[in-house]
Amino acid sequence: MQHAPIVAAHWVYLLGVAVIVLTMIWRANVVVPSVIATLLVALAWTHSPVAALASVFNASFTAAKELFNIFLVIALMTALLNALKALRSDIRMVEPFRAVMKTGHTAYFVLAAITYVI
DSSP states (O other), rough: OOOOOOOOOHHHHHHOOOOHHHHHTOOOOOOHHHHHHHHHHHHHHOOOHHHHHHHHHHHHHHHHHHHHHHHHHHHHHHHHHHHHHHHHHHHHGGEEEEEESSSHHHHHHHHHHHHOOO
């Protein structure tokens, strides 16, 4: 079985990951190091500045395409939750179980059991 050689793009990728991890440890913004690392990895892989620049835009497009569905679900759930709060339905749904929910622990387990049954 043949082994794939480790080329410069692999080392640039590893360096980019290390820089991003260090940036997170320093609690700084990781967007700029991520974009630069993407650009450098693509440049090391393709040896073409134009293709490297295009890869940054393609990476952003791919990430946006994959994450859009998640953002849409979060937005819809937030809107539905706010609609329930406006109608005070969140309080009305829990009202029958108030007698059982005296402490935080019992409230947690009662709500978990009710959610499981539903």
